[in-house]
Amino acid sequence: MSGVMTLLLIQARRDRIVLPAWILGIAFLGSAIAGAVATEFADESERAAIIGMSAVSPAFRFIRGLPDGTSIGALVFFQGYAFTAVLAGLMSTFLVIRHTRADEELGRAELIGSVPVRRAASLTATLILGGAANLVLALCAAAGFAAAGLPGPGALTAGAAVGVVGAFFVAAAAVMAQVMPSGRAANGAAAGLVGAAYFLRGIGDAFGTPGADPAHVTSGWVSLLSPIGWGQRSRPFTAADPAPLLVLAAAAAVLAGAVMVLRSRRDLGASLLPERAGRERAGAGGASFLGLAWRQQLPTLFGWSVAAALLGGIAGGLGPAVSDVIGGNDSLRQLINRLVPGARAGMIDVFTAALLGIAGVLAAAAGIQAVLRLRAEEAEGRAELLLAVPRTKARWLGANLVLAASSTVVVAVVAGTAATIGLALAGAENGPPGLLVGAALAHVPAAVVFVAATAVFLAAAPRVSIPLGWGMLAAGLVLGQFGELLRLPAWLQDASPFRHSAAMPVEDFNPAPALTMTVIALAGAGIAAYLLRRRDLTA
Structure with a gap:
């Protein structure tokens, strides 16, 4: 365990600038959106107009999310949650790939493997670091929402919804690091998962069913395929429900366990999807810098x-x-x-x-x-x-x-x-x-x-x-x-x-x-x- 803690401290030191910038930037953006909505849409009729239009417009539901009330907190969550959740997912995927597949490509993982530590020690440290980063993100986001004047219990639930989505993508990116043959491919695949989560959430929300109250819409089943959709179901400023977040946390734990099994059975530098071998000789375009850049x-x-x-x-x-x-x-x-x-x-x-x-x-x-x-x-x-x-x-x-x-x-x-x-x-x-x-x-x-x-x-x-x-x-x-x-x-x-x-x-x-x-x-x-x-x- 001491080896894991040492690797954890090393990884945290490497990210001592980038990771706080991500966390504080996301939290500040959420707080700024909350303050701006409270100022710009202080009148109840203006909030009701925005929410009412979104409730009957599949286009706006696809882009923003589910309308869920006309309070300031509900409008803030509607306006900003999906965007901040995407940022949390990207922060998590970049962190994981940087410390796993990218380190294998650069030879750092081989140096670590030369000392008496478990094969999965570096991956374990990365999962712990990712989980801790998203816990801090959840607390900072909640503090930002509260500082903007939103109710404390709702702010905590909203911050947790952002952090749990990020934690899920920590585990999902770790799976991509085992599957894909290179750091670039793993980064692209993991970021693509974040985009797919936003897209599936959007489809589910666009085909949602308006309720008797025009300010509320029930999402379609497709959003259940998206971790962002699960986080949205926590409804922090209307009827806070932590159950969807617990489901998402459990899914992240299952993925983390699966990735540990995959890592224990995979050789260093190998991948579940083999890298395709290129041609022996470059074509006519490959003889120039521009042609090589185009191919890459x-x-x-x-x-x-x-x-x-x-x-x-x-x-x-x-x-x-x-x-x-x-x-x-x-x-x-x-x-x-x-x-x-x-x-x-x-x-x-x-x-x-x-x-x-x-x-x-x-x-x-x-x-x-x-x-x-x-x-x-x-x-x-x-x-x-x-x-x-x-x-x-x-x-x-x-x-x-x-x-x-x-x-x-x-x-x-x-x-x-x-x-x-x-x-x-x-x-x-x-x-x-x-x-x-x-x-x-x-x-x-x-x-x-x-x-x-x-x-x-x-x-x-x-x-x-x-x-x-x-x-x-x-x-x-x-x-x-x-x-x-x-x-x-x-x-x-x-x-x-x-x-x-x-x-x-x-x-x-x-x-x-x-x-x-x-x-x-x-x-x-x-x-x-x-x-x-x-x-x-x-x-």
Whole structure:
């Protein structure tokens, strides 16, 4: 047991910066949403309008969750729970893969295995660390909700709902670490499980059954397949019920036991799914940096494109239903007009523009991941072999930046095309041909600013480039999407590139901000190339 505790302390020390940042960031976001809802929707009639519209709109239930009362606490849980639960799941999956499959790839696990400790000691320490991190997250989230003025018992239950979902994904990610052949594949599969949980919860909520009280909806059975759906059933601010959380905790314990059995029967470096062997010789494209980057990034780009297609399809297919619901509710229509001042477009355009803005975030994420792939190549020693040929580091970076920028364009085009098809299938007018594709592409200049900034982080501070890159995107998302709701200062909101993207088709396209952001991105790429050329490769 002493070996497990020693490994636990080592892992905690490695995560001494990243893990507190995750926990405090999620807790602060939940508290900020609670405070903003209490301020922005202080009037009971406004809360009743939002909840009433969501109760009869499958689209809003898919995105947000289940309406469950008109109190401030119920509206806070409805608005923010699914999002914070997804963040808790991502925190947990990244933590587990970082200390299991990634350590095996980098040789750290082999060094640990050379001392007299049990084979599963490192995995045991990781499970304990993940459980402890989510316990602290639950307490911090509960404290944040209480500090925002929500009732104490409900705040504790809501915090526990977030923490238990994170604990479930600790065990689920540990299973993926045994199944998948590489750290990247395990990370992708575990993050995909988080996305699938959100999607299944959304389907169950969208096909839920409104009750006699229009402020309450009973979820469909599909949400029972999602840990986020189970956490939502705790109903912390209406009729707090810890039973669903206990079921979820028991499922996490069963998964943890199963993963311990799998680890005891698996050799170090092996996996239940074997890694597919590549060809003996590269094709014509593999002889260049750009071709190699394309081959490496194709599966990742495909995954982001699928997510963008789903989001765009939702925007187009459910937009008319949202428009019909809002159009028939005068008080809600007035509320939306107040939240979106000066909007000249119809309600369907407001809904579509909002989801295409989220598609812009997905495009930025695809580009950031393409750039951060270089950090993995550098840390794992492959970049040193690659750059042994007569090619410069600037050309290596430039080829990957071209692919990263192209990835943002591809994801945006897929989202816009899916939205266009969804509107056509729903029988709604979608304006001139290519309007929604252009609306999605309007967010690309902001996305490439994030790509260029991540490249600068990679060149200037490679060891912390991964948390800096993703943290910057998270900050930009919060500022751009929730800045108005949180009543943040205008100068702080303007710090997010997403703030300067044209929200087409609600707004007209303004070329000046797009051109400015493009110039900033090009300048950032040049700075990154200069800094990378002046430093050595690092482990």
